[in-house]
Amino acid sequence: xxxxxxxxxxxxxxxxxxxxxxxxxxxxxxxxxxxxxxxxxxxxxxxxxxxxxxxxxxxxxxxxxxxxxxxxxxxxxxxxxxxxxxxxxxxxxxxxxxxxxxxxxxxxxxxxxxxxxxxxxxxxxxxxxxxxxxxxxxxxxxxxxxxxxxxxxxxxxxxxxxxxxxxxxxxxxxxxxxxxxxxxxxxxxxxxxxxxxxxxxxxxxxxxxxxxxxxxxxxxxxxxxxxxxxxxxxxxxxxxxxxxxxxxxxxxxxxxxx
Amino acid sequence: xxxxxxxxxxxxxxxxxxxxxxxxxxxxxxxxxxxxxxxxxxxxxxxxxxxxxxxxxxxxxxxxxxxxxxxxxxxxxxxxxxxxxxxxxxxxxxxxxxxxxxxxxxxxxxxxxxxxxxxxxxxxxxxxxxxxxxxxxxxxxxxxxxxxxxxxxxxxxxxxxxxxxxxxxx
Numbered sequence: 001x002x003x004x005x006x007x008x009x010x011x012x013x014x015x016x017x018x019x020x021x022x023x024x025x026x027x028x029x030x031x032x033x034x035x036x037x038x039x040x041x042x043x044x045x046x047x048x049x050x051x052x053x054x055x056x057x058x059x060x061x062x063x064x065x066x067x068x069x070x071x072x073x074x075x076x077x078x079x080x081x082x083x084x085x086x087x088x089x090x091x092x093x094x095x096x097x098x099x100x101x102x103x104x105x106x107x108x109x110x111x112x113x114x115x116x117x118x119x120x121x122x123x124x125x126x127x128x129x130x131x132x133x134x135x136x137x138x139x140x141x142x143x144x145x146x147x148x149x150x151x152x153x154x155x156x157x158x159x160x161x162x163x164x165x166x167x168x169x170x171x172x173x174x175x176x177x178x179x180x181x182x183x184x185x186x187x188x189x190x191x192x193x194x195x196x197x198x199x200x201x202x203x204x205x206x207x208x209x210x211x212x213x214x215x216x217x218x219x220x221x222x223x224x225x226x227x228x229x230x231x232x233x234x235x236x237x238x239x240x241x242x243x244x245x246x247x248x249x250x251x252x253x254x255x256x257x258x
Numbered sequence: 259x260x261x262x263x264x265x266x267x268x269x270x271x272x273x274x275x276x277x278x279x280x281x282x283x284x285x286x287x288x289x290x291x292x293x294x295x296x297x298x299x300x301x302x303x304x305x306x307x308x309x310x311x312x313x314x315x316x317x318x319x320x321x322x323x324x325x326x327x328x329x330x331x332x333x334x335x336x337x338x339x340x341x342x343x344x345x346x347x348x349x350x351x352x353x354x355x356x357x358x359x360x361x362x363x364x365x366x367x368x369x370x371x372x373x374x375x376x377x378x379x380x381x382x383x384x385x386x387x388x389x390x391x392x393x394x395x396x397x398x399x400x401x402x403x404x405x406x407x408x409x410x411x412x413x414x415x416x417x418x419x420x421x422x423x424x425x426x427x428x
Binding site for chain 1 (some may be wrong): 274278319
């Protein structure tokens with residue numbers, strides 16, 4: 001009877017699964033905290049000792065890239081203003097003009113079968129299911145679940161993710177699918193008439209009813225292959241955003257249109 | 259079984275915490291080593307079926323509440339591994355003292371190799387047909403390797419807990 005009462009309360013207050021999730025979190029949190037406190041310094045020690053030269057090299061590279069980005073931003077701001085103006089006139093949403101909420105990545109997906117991350121902001125910050133998430137210069141994924149102070153982002157590399165993209169002048173649209181946590185992206189069944197080559201940059205197509213606003217960089221074509229006898233290309237794609245090093249990201253406060 | 263239950267559950271929760279806080283970010287070639295599957299398997303190899311099944315259920319359900327994959331799949335795989343291992347454990351197969359040193363690690367490696375496949379097959383039951391699209395072979399090999407290495411210490415720990423309960427009981 002007690003169990004039934006608890007399940008009823010859980011069902012009424014946001015579903016049995018989210019109730020179970022919260023209860024499990026409450027139980028595991030002290031253990032997580034203990035393990036974290038012990039493991040983190042040891043992990044940092046090893047990581048620092050092993051990767052020191054990598055960290056220094058990465059730092060230098062990042063400084064260089066930051067300088068380049070600043071230079072580019074200074075050079076392109078008049079163009080961005082023009083684009084924003086045109087987008088507003090044409091009533092086309094452009095991510096540069098959409099409000100965003102910055103959030104920190106709190107945990108990565110614990111499983112091999114889902115490419116997701118948890119972030120530190122949720123419904124209280126205006127984040128809703130379906131909103132796109134960007135970081136590191138490109139589309140990262142979309143929100144699939146929210147709590148008042150957190151949210152779950154499904155990365156574009158997740159096997160259940162698919163994104164409508166376009167390239168060049170927007171003459172062709174493709175569907176980009178995730179290939180798993182560490183495997184990047186792919187696009188299959190691309191018609192042979194599609195003028196696509198390695199290095200082509202793909203961005204969200206923003207078709208009416210699409211899940212993403214137009215113009216978000218998604219991926220670059222790494223290779224184009226043609227199975228003998230097949231009438232379509234298969235593309236291997238490299239995500240524009242570095243999905244393996246996500247620390248901070250921006251949730252675009254944009255909801256998919258019905 | 260009852261007296262061993264509490265220490266077994268506490269260790270299970272610590273293993274859960276290690277899985278969620280350490281192993282989820284310490285990936286090998288992008289693959290997470292699934293201690294929450296190894297632990298029930300090792301508990302099963304001690305021959306205590308009920309204890310192995312309870313630890314499998316707890317470890318799996320707690321893990322599933324933290325993952326976005328279909329609820330219950332991790333627990334189901336843990337239960338299958340725990341039950342299979344406990345059948346072997348009851349026959350004395352994989353006993354740390356009497357069997358050759360490599361038997362326990364080999365059995366664990368087999369479990370680690372099969373676990374992702376069981377997960378994917380079970381996933382089709384939840385109408386999720388995309389699970390195979392990840393790097394399944396990599397998951398199988400890396401988990402098999404990690405299970406091979408960790409099997410003996412984990413089984414020893416499992417045996418200490420299970421036997422401690424038995425001793426107090428006597």
